[in-house]
Amino acid sequence: MFSSPSPPPAPLEKVFQYIDLHQDEFVQMLKEWVAIESDSVQPMPHFRQELFRMMAVAADMLQRLGAHVASVDMGSQQLPDGQSLPIPPVILAELGNDSTKATVCFYGHLDVQPADRADGWLMDPYMLTEVDGKLYGRGATDNKGPVLAWINAVSAFRALEQDLPVNIKFIIEGMEEAGSVALEELMEKEKDRFFSGVDYIVISDNLWISQRKPAITYGTRGNSYFTVEVKCRDQDFHSGTFGGILHEPMADLVALLGSLVDSSGHILVPGIYDEVAPVTEEEINTYKAIDLDLEEYRNSSQVAKFLFDTKEEILMHLWRYPSLSIHGIEGAFDEPGAKTVIPGRVIGKFSIRLVPHMNVSMVEKQVTRHLEDVFSKRNSSNEMVVSMALGLHPWIANINNTHYIAAKRAIRTVFGTDPDMIRDGSTIPIAKMFQEIVHKSVVMIPLGAVDDGEHSQNEKINRWNYIEGTKVFAAFFFEMAQLH
Ligand SMILES: NCCCC(=O)N[C@@H](Cc1c[nH]cn1)C(=O)O
Numbered sequence: 001m002f003s004s005p006s007p008p009p010a011p012l013e014k015v016f017q018y019i020d021l022h023q024d025e026f027v028q029m030l031k032e033w034v035a036i037e038s039d040s041v042q043p044m045p046h047f048r049q050e051l052f053r054m055m056a057v058a059a060d061m062l063q064r065l066g067a068h069v070a071s072v073d074m075g076s077q078q079l080p081d082g083q084s085l086p087i088p089p090v091i092l093a094e095l096g097n098d099s100t101k102a103t104v105c106f107y108g109h110l111d112v113q114p115a116d117r118a119d120g121w122l123m124d125p126y127m128l129t130e131v132d133g134k135l136y137g138r139g140a141t142d143n144k145g146p147v148l149a150w151i152n153a154v155s156a157f158r159a160l161e162q163d164l165p166v167n168i169k170f171i172i173e174g175m176e177e178a179g180s181v182a183l184e185e186l187m188e189k190e191k192d193r194f195f196s197g198v199d200y201i202v203i204s205d206n207l208w209i210s211q212r213k214p215a216i217t218y219g220t221r222g223n224s225y226f227t228v229e230v231k232c233r234d235q236d237f238h239s240g241t242f243g244g245i246l247h248e249p250m251a252d253l254v255a256l257l258g259s260l261v262d263s264s265g266h267i268l269v270p271g272i273y274d275e276v277a278p279v280t281e282e283e284i285n286t287y288k289a290i291d292l293d294l295e296e297y298r299n300s301s302q303v304a305k306f307l308f309d310t311k312e313e314i315l316m317h318l319w320r321y322p323s324l325s326i327h328g329i330e331g332a333f334d335e336p337g338a339k340t341v342i343p344g345r346v347i348g349k350f351s352i353r354l355v356p357h358m359n360v361s362m363v364e365k366q367v368t369r370h371l372e373d374v375f376s377k378r379n380s381s382n383e384m385v386v387s388m389a390l391g392l393h394p395w396i397a398n399i400n401n402t403h404y405i406a407a408k409r410a411i412r413t414v415f416g417t418d419p420d421m422i423r424d425g426s427t428i429p430i431a432k433m434f435q436e437i438v439h440k441s442v443v444m445i446p447l448g449a450v451d452d453g454e455h456s457q458n459e460k461i462n463r464w465n466y467i468e469g470t471k472v473f474a475a476f477f478f479e480m481a482q483l484h
């Protein structure tokens with residue numbers, strides 16, 4: 001699949017050698033970062049302390065590299081149970097201020113998803129463990145490895161006393177997995193200050209679609225997340241005493257949830273597909289060019305059969321069509337055993353992944369109207385309340401922008417192949433914020449392979465991806481300077 005990469009341009013040769021020679025140090029650094037339990041999802045003081053420690057370690061490292069570093073106080077987070085927890089600082093750092101050079105800003109996050117050995121990890125999730133070139137540990141690929149790869153690339157130039165080809169800025173947060181709490185306000189505040197001199201944004205917080213072939217990401221879906229509450233009363237009922245004489249909340253809710261999507265994945269909410277961008281022939285050709293082995297993908301996902309049979313259909317339904325997922329029911333009886341309960345109040349949760357040019361508030365109206373219609377036909381005496389808890393916009397970029405060209409060249413230099421040009425079916429809300437608030441164009445340069453298992457048990461990054469990814473970032477600095 002790959003031709004062997006031609007030798008890197010002379011200025012990069014030493015940098016690549018340096019990266020190869022120092023790879024064990026880079027892995028050791030990742031080990032130290034993974035050992036910090038910077039879980040932003042579980043609202044416990046221990047994890048918050050770890051998050052603060054993580055941000056301090058990163059700030060210190062950037063300072064030692066010679067960056068000017070500000071750790072911005074983000075205030076506190078009010079939790080639904082009344083608890084208030086401090087938000088870890090966001091790092092805004094800059095290295096170089098040469099007006100003749102391009103300024104590239106890297107966004108990353110150092111918080112992680114929860115991880116517990118008892119959930120099925122084969123090793124301590126906070127002890128980076130290498131097996132067959134795979135570096136297992138929570139945060140290894142999401143997102144500590146890629147953040148470190150960017151820093152390693154900068155440090156290689158510094159150690160060799162080579163002039164950095166671009167000015168670098170960093171925005172690094174510690175609450176991404178909890179929804180990037182308070183980040184939007186910071187971006188509003190900083191758009192004419194920290195971000196004013198930035199030319200391009202790079203994010204490396206997603207994965208390739210292949211195990212071996214690199215990729216560049218130019219779009220993500222958005223998400224509108226709904227809750228639908230059906231309530232009879234605040235207490236449960238005995239089904240022997242009340243079964244047969246009630247409109248049961250759970251029966252209403254199951255009918256409501258069952259009205260949303262059919263067995264072929266088609267969303268049944270009227271009007272929902274109206275604004276979806278029409279498919280073009282040119283676009284279909286881009287999906288054809290992508291190197292996806294459907295059988296390998298299906299097998300590694302442990303799924304018997306997908307809803308669609310061809311690569312093009314699968315990619316389109318992941319990236320450029322909306323999808324509706326039902327996530328769970330709060331208040332439902334979900335324990336083992338045969339409890340004869342009728343839940344008195346239940347809350348269903350589902351979300352719709354949004355694509356260009358769907359509009360969040362239009363989707364909110366369409367979903368609410370549809371659920372009200374279905375509910376009214378049931379003549380239920382229960383109360384129903386629909387709310388949209390999250391409304392995240394889809395993001396799509398122009399792949400002809402300079403930083404896309406630089407990223408493609410950098411990947412070709414390191415891997416000897418052109419990248420897959422991909423979109424991502426999930427949501428990285430900050431990309432749209434950069435576009436809408438800061439008015440900067442984003443390129444996503446993922447480093448991890450499709451089987452890295454972000455958010456899952458046994459998350460890993462391959463040593464190869466981590467080290468070659470470090471070279472990609474170094475080559476990217478060089479290519480950006482050539483194109484500027
Ligand atoms: N590959 C990057 C994944 C980032 C991610 O998991 N984002 C979340 C964000 C989100 C959307 N709705 C609620 N949170 C995702 O689920 O897409």
Ligand SMILES: [Zn+2]
Binds near residue numbers: 176205
């Ligand atoms: Zn992430």
Ligand SMILES: [Zn+2]
Binds near residue numbers: 113454
């Ligand atoms: Zn994540």
